[in-house]
Amino acid sequence: MFFSLPHPQAIADYVTTRLIQLIQKKPNAVLGLATGSTMEPIYEQFCRQVAKQDVNVSELTTFNLDEYIGLGADHPQSYHYYMRQYLFNRLAFAQHRTFLPDGLCGDLQEQCERYSRLILEAGGIDLQLLGIGSNGHIGFNEPGTPFASRTHVVALSEQTRIDNGRFFDSMDEVPTQAITLGLQDIFEAKEIVLVATGTNKAQIMADLYHSPVDEAMPASIVKAHPHAMIIVDEAAAALLPAGACKPLLQLA
Numbered sequence: 001m002f003f004s005l006p007h008p009q010a011i012a013d014y015v016t017t018r019l020i021q022l023i024q025k026k027p028n029a030v031l032g033l034a035t036g037s038t039m040e041p042i043y044e045q046f047c048r049q050v051a052k053q054d055v056n057v058s059e060l061t062t063f064n065l066d067e068y069i070g071l072g073a074d075h076p077q078s079y080h081y082y083m084r085q086y087l088f089n090r091l092a093f094a095q096h097r098t099f100l101p102d103g104l105c106g107d108l109q110e111q112c113e114r115y116s117r118l119i120l121e122a123g124g125i126d127l128q129l130l131g132i133g134s135n136g137h138i139g140f141n142e143p144g145t146p147f148a149s150r151t152h153v154v155a156l157s158e159q160t161r162i163d164n165g166r167f168f169d170s171m172d173e174v175p176t177q178a179i180t181l182g183l184q185d186i187f188e189a190k191e192i193v194l195v196a197t198g199t200n201k202a203q204i205m206a207d208l209y210h211s212p213v214d215e216a217m218p219a220s221i222v223k224a225h226p227h228a229m230i231i232v233d234e235a236a237a238a239l240l241p242a243g244a245c246k247p248l249l250q251l252a
């Protein structure tokens with residue numbers, strides 16, 4: 001369940017190889033995508049390898065985990081903007097099959113229901129990429145979110161706002177709400193790859209390792225998934241007990 005690689009670049013290489021293997025086997029796969037700094041080297045490497053190996057991404061469908069409420073697609077801190085910057089503007093994804101929640105949507109409830117339904121209609125997520133918040137959130141599912149949750153509106157915790165405040169000019173600009181895929185939606189993915197890198201993730205990875213599968217620790221739902229990997233670099237593994245992680249070999 002817990003696997004280690006030495007550094008973020010090695011994780012980016014591994015995850016890219018896994019994604020390309022999946023796409024080659026199933027060109028119309030459905031990918032669940034995450035944002036955040038953890039994903040940046042992964043998307044960078046993915047773009048490089050897709051171009052180098054001439055991989056066809058035009059038949060893929062993608063669903064992003066979350067979006068801030070109140071930020072439009074052209075706001076530089078919106079996840080729409082992030083995805084265009086790191087992935088969608090760089091590769092030939094079919095625009096009409098790349099889905100993100102709309103942070104400016106008037107009818108949030110209707111949108112939430114539609115988003116979970118669209119995933120089911122697309123056949124479900126084949127591979128879900130996840131980062132993790134320093135409080136154990138996945139997507140924006142904060143501690144205490146029911147495991148049975150579907151796409152919903154969340155009030156961001158103070159911890160999450162402080163963590164993500166580094167991307168904004170001032171704390172006043174950090175949104176207070178977001179739309180996120182629910183934990184049930186995430187759990188229904190056929191495969192999950194959760195990645196944590198850097199010393200600022202060491203404590204939460206130790207907490208996750210020791211935690212039971214419990215709603216107080218949203219990421220713990222991943223531990224109950226039959227096809228999940230939790231991949232950490234050396235820095236994020238620093239507080240894990242010896243032998244907790246299986247060292248990963250690079251995929252061929």
Ligand SMILES: O=P(O)(O)OC[C@H]1O[C@](O)(CO)[C@@H](O)[C@@H]1O
Binds near residue numbers: 038
């Ligand atoms: O990778 P980061 O920037 O540490 O963010 C951790 C997680 O929290 C979020 O910011 C909220 O979903 C995700 O984008 C990310 O997976």
